[in-house]
Amino acid sequence: xxxxxxxxATRVFLEKGFQGSSIQDLVDAAGVPKGSFYNHFSGKEELAxxxxxxxxxxxxxxxxxxxxxxxxxxxxxxxxxxxxxxFAEYGPHGCxxxxxxxxxxxxxxxxxxxxxxxxxxxxxxxxxxLAEAREAGDLHVDTDAAVLARxxxxxxxxxxxxxxxxxxxxxxxxxxxxxxxxxxx
Amino acid sequence: xxxxxxxxATRVFLEKGFQGSSIQDLVDAAGVPKGSFYNHFSGKEELAxxxxxxxxxxxxxxxxxxxxxxxxxxxxxxxxxxxxxxFAEYGPHGCxxxxxxxxxxxxxxxxxxxxxxxxxxxxxxxxxxLAEAREAGDLHVDTDAAVLARxxxxxxxxxxxxxxxxxxxxxxxxxxxxxxxxxxx
Numbered sequence: 001x002x003x004x005x006x007x008x009a010t011r012v013f014l015e016k017g018f019q020g021s022s023i024q025d026l027v028d029a030a031g032v033p034k035g036s037f038y039n040h041f042s043g044k045e046e047l048a049x050x051x052x053x054x055x056x057x058x059x060x061x062x063x064x065x066x067x068x069x070x071x072x073x074x075x076x077x078x079x080x081x082x083x084x085x086x087f088a089e090y091g092p093h094g095c096x097x098x099x100x101x102x103x104x105x106x107x108x109x110x111x112x113x114x115x116x117x118x119x120x121x122x123x124x125x126x127x128x129x130l131a132e133a134r135e136a137g138d139l140h141v142d143t144d145a146a147v148l149a150r151x152x153x154x155x156x157x158x159x160x161x162x163x164x165x166x167x168x169x170x171x172x173x174x175x176x177x178x179x180x181x182x183x184x185x
Numbered sequence: 186x187x188x189x190x191x192x193x194a195t196r197v198f199l200e201k202g203f204q205g206s207s208i209q210d211l212v213d214a215a216g217v218p219k220g221s222f223y224n225h226f227s228g229k230e231e232l233a234x235x236x237x238x239x240x241x242x243x244x245x246x247x248x249x250x251x252x253x254x255x256x257x258x259x260x261x262x263x264x265x266x267x268x269x270x271x272f273a274e275y276g277p278h279g280c281x282x283x284x285x286x287x288x289x290x291x292x293x294x295x296x297x298x299x300x301x302x303x304x305x306x307x308x309x310x311x312x313x314x315l316a317e318a319r320e321a322g323d324l325h326v327d328t329d330a331a332v333l334a335r336x337x338x339x340x341x342x343x344x345x346x347x348x349x350x351x352x353x354x355x356x357x358x359x360x361x362x363x364x365x366x367x368x369x370x
Contacts (some may be wrong), residue, residue: 017288019205094287101346102284103202106277116351141367150356151340151363154347158339161286161346166301171335178336182326183368 002040004030009051014093017103018048018111048100049114055096056118064125071133075126076180079156083172094164097122098157123149130184139184152179187225189215194236199278202288203233203296233285234299240281241303249310256318260311261365264341268357279349282307283342308334315369324369337364 008029012021023044027034041047064078086095093099100115126149133139141148159175162168193214197206208229212219226232249263271280278284285300311334318324326333344360347353 016290017202017204019202019288020290092291098343098346099287101350102279102286103204103288104350105201105205112350112352116347116353119347119351143363143367147359147363150344150347151360154343154356154360155336155340156343157346158283158341158343159335161283161342162301162304162335162339165286165289165297166304167297168301171339174332175336175339178328178332182328 001032001036014090045108045111048111052114061125064129071129072138075129095160186217186221199275230293230296233296237299246310249314256314257323260314280345
């Protein structure tokens, strides 16, 4: 029962947001009785913490650490495929980390901390690729790699959010062109 | 009554999100009876459309079009003061456009369109400053000004979202350093 709830919750949270998802929505999506929810989770926040953790684990971050091929094309491929894969699986509902960054209320401190930690894990993986690119002489900007990685991910999340609200996925293509044609040179 | 509801709704939407704000929350914040809400608005979405429109009108965009002083410092000042002013007025709840970009469900098409239009108005104002900077010889990147403006605003929104979820406002300072020290040169 627990894994059925977890397996179906990502879609619910993406479609309805953290605030808009009720326990009823979550058990309906899993096809389990409402009473069983509280056998496994103290509440919606605990489930969302687990979903956030999985989102990052399934995010392909390890691929960024693999020193094979040119690092900047590998970073671009990582970001493009992350966006494409989640779009194919869940539709135009954006990134869970981005949605939760703006949409989790202050009283859910554990969930906010998990989202922030997920962004930092992602930052570390992007920073590793940027540091490798610098070593290889492919990146000339001398900004600290972690600061630059955060900059890249903040823009990526912002572009996904704009694509979501405008329904225009071309904004993401433009974002890639500027990131890899202007910023990371 | 209508203006009392509108005047108090921004804070409610920022603190609780679109999905997390009930009509009851909105009338409580205004100190008016619940029944009066529907005399003025068909529902929560219509009120949120009006709040979004006002957010942009009050956003100081006209200052970006005033050709006085160096355009890039004027753009930086616009963005820094937008963030600081809203933080001072509403607290660490982020930007209404950013929060609504990720947090408005697909069925609220009018509100999504209003948010997207607000981002485009802001884009146009930032693009005007960037075009002026290019004319003045202060900006050498040859990316289309509107594409570059969207890139800047997407990053700004992403950095604000990260600052919100992490509770770390320093990420915004780093974002400014990269934008004006590395990207817009």
